[in-house]
Amino acid sequence: MLLQDHAARAAEARGEAVALAMGDERLAYAELETLSDRLAAQLADRGVARGDRVGLLIPKRPSAIVAMHAVLKAGAAYVPLDAESPPQRLARIVSAAEPSMLLAVPEAAGRLEGLAGELALPPVGSVEADRIVGADGAPLGVFARGDWDSPAAVAPGVRVDPSEPAHLLFTSGSTGAPKGVVITHAMVLAFVDWAVREFGTKPSDRISGHPPLHFDLSTFDIYATFAAGAELHLVPPSLSVDPRALARFIRERELTQWFSVPSVLTYMAKFDAVEQDDFPALERLLWCGEVLPTPVLCHWMRKLPHVRFTNLYGPTEATIASSHHTLPSIPADETLPVPIGVACDGEELLVLDERLAPVPPGEIGDLYIAGVGLSPGYWRDEEKTRAAFLPDPRTPGGEGRIYRTGDLARVDDDGVVHFLGRADSQIKSRGYRIELGEIESALNAVAGVRECAIVGVDAGGFEGTAICAAYVGSDGLGPPQLRGALASALPSYMLPARWLALDVLPKNQNGKIDRPALRERFVAQQAEQAAARAARAGGRERSR
Known part of the structure; x- marks a missing residue:
């Protein structure tokens, strides 16, 4: 079986059925x-x-x-x-x-x-x-x-x-040099076979194709649709800047499945583009690629009580997604992130310590992935491949492989995995070790915050790394109000020192929040403030 065989089989069975639609x-x-x-x-x-x-x-x-x-x-x-x-x-x-x-x-x-x-x-x-x-x-x-x-x-x-x-x-x-991830037929087929079974994809489904085609999430849309003999409705990129147009697209195309990065869902929620009990044909909504703020998820779940909501997690190196978590009900606590769940068939999520030994339930460790979805590695780059794809310590002679995701996680007593952020998002500020993801979750839960991101910027000296918050909020919502709201949920050393109010957070080519761009904005802000202070100091010196 090869990837192109799915469409060929659908053509034999239902040649006149619509495979693709756009405009x-x-x-x-x-x-x-x-x-x-x-x-x-x-x-x-x-x-x-x-x-x-x-x-x-x-x-x-x-x-x-x-x-x-x-x-x-x-x-x-x-x-x-x-x-x-x-x-x-x-x-x-x-x-x-x-x-x-x-x-x-x-x-x-x-x-x-x-x-x-x-x-x-x-x-x-x-x-x-x-x-x-x-x-x-x-x-x-x-x-x-x-x-x-x-x-x-x-x-x-x-x-x-x-x-x-x-x-x-x-x-x-x-x-700065792009890394080429090798994706084989077998890797995609394994995920598609699981996904079609898990979500019950059928010929009558009308499935969104929102991600750009150079982004691995689009692979799921294309081949799972064809595996079921369903319809793939490619979403014009121009609609991504118009949340109400996106909602209209879902409604008019009578989509049964929507799949995108969370930023799209946050953007639509920000403009309240979805009506109560909207999209009657929609059966399931899936997201992957970054954390969906729990308040945004709750907004969607209240609007669409008839829809099944599933969080997918996984890096490109492990093919589309490696774990899933379907919400049984609206989360009771909007300050808690949604789990990334349990492994897809043929995959394993491993939370390990620095010696590559499993950590006990509840403890934080580094997240690794094993199983059928792992890429052979990076295209013609053995050094990067060896650094990311390690011998499996559980097998004799390390014959298997595990992939180092660079993420932190913990496993609860029920075996459900919880994503805690990037390992490189753990910073040290004022002597404290801090997870930026925890601050971001708390800020997302503040009323009036429509979208936010927390980044760390080197401040030098004792402060170490400054905690910087960029946000999109309702009118009148400023740093004093946000800082006050966070103070009731976080210790003082975790409160952001710098703030940036924006009309929309910058996004990269895959639709995710562009955190490097935000860091650059804060660095520029820091430089401007330093220059202003120097100018004021020079003015005072000259006035003496």
Whole structure:
């Protein structure tokens, strides 16, 4: 079984059923198969072979899904590229992935020109929109939908081993260089098989496709939908800036499943975009990628009592998600974070100490993941792979592997895992060790706070790291009121020293809160205040 087989089986069983929808465009399963077969044949004719990589510079639209399936049918792995990324970042990813070909939509020609310049390749601005060309051996090209509608072609039908890569997903690296995570067919299939069973996905389902295609959450949307023979409704990126338009999309498309990062849900709650008992067709709402503030979750659960709410947890390196927690009822205490739950089938969550030994229930430890979802590692980077994927200490000779998530967690007496934040979000301020996630949970529970994030900024001296709070709040809600509200829930040494009121928190390309950007804002604020103090001091000195 390979990833592309799900759509092929659906085409055999229900060829006329809608597979993909976006705007006014509809693509039936039979059309998806025909178009991807034709493109796969053309890829093979142009030299794409088993084990190659093919870069996809295609915005989220049905043609991108066709291209993904075509690459898989040619025996290659696809590398989804963010069409909105600057040429410099695209250049780094392409240089690392070394694709044998790039596929792009015609309007991406400008991006390709910039990319060609970064890679010292010939310019491609003159490339025709209806064919692929290689300029002086450079595998650059543009595909248009009309090219796929050419006379019928037979897909090469290359069958790779499920352990071979299906795609490479590049995530941000701490050094500034993107890291390529290798995702195999088997890894995705294992999660999809579990998810379809767990959520009861069926052919009549209408499923959202909200995340960008270079983000691993989109993998779940695509392949779980096709595994069930259901409909995938791709959410136009433009709707993400309009919470009421998102709500209207869910309502008018009669979606049965919504899946996104929590920031989207927080944004919609902030503008009260969801009506009471809204979305009657919606059966389940899932989130993953970051913490959903409990007050926001409660807001949604009160609005939609007919919906099943599930928290998914897992890094890209472990394929989409490794654990799940479905809420049995509205949380009674809005100050407590939602658990990340128990492991998905074939996965394990391990909370270990510094010697890689299990910690007792209730104690805090480092969170590791084992099981079928683990990636082989980072693309052509053995050093990073060895640092993150460790020998399993429970197996003779460490034959198995565990992945170091970098997160802190604890297991309760019922075996449920609770996420406590990033290990690197534990700071030392005024001599105290503090978990920033605890402050963030308390601030999220304050009435009037619609969205917030806590970051640490090096302040030097005894203070060590300054606790900085960025927030979006109702009118009239300022730092004095927030500090007073937090004082009743937190000790004084955990109260934020710096505050930043914003209309909206910055988000990264995957829709998560952009904490590095917030740190930069606070650093700039710190520098401005220091300069102002110096100027005042200089003025006083001159006046003497």
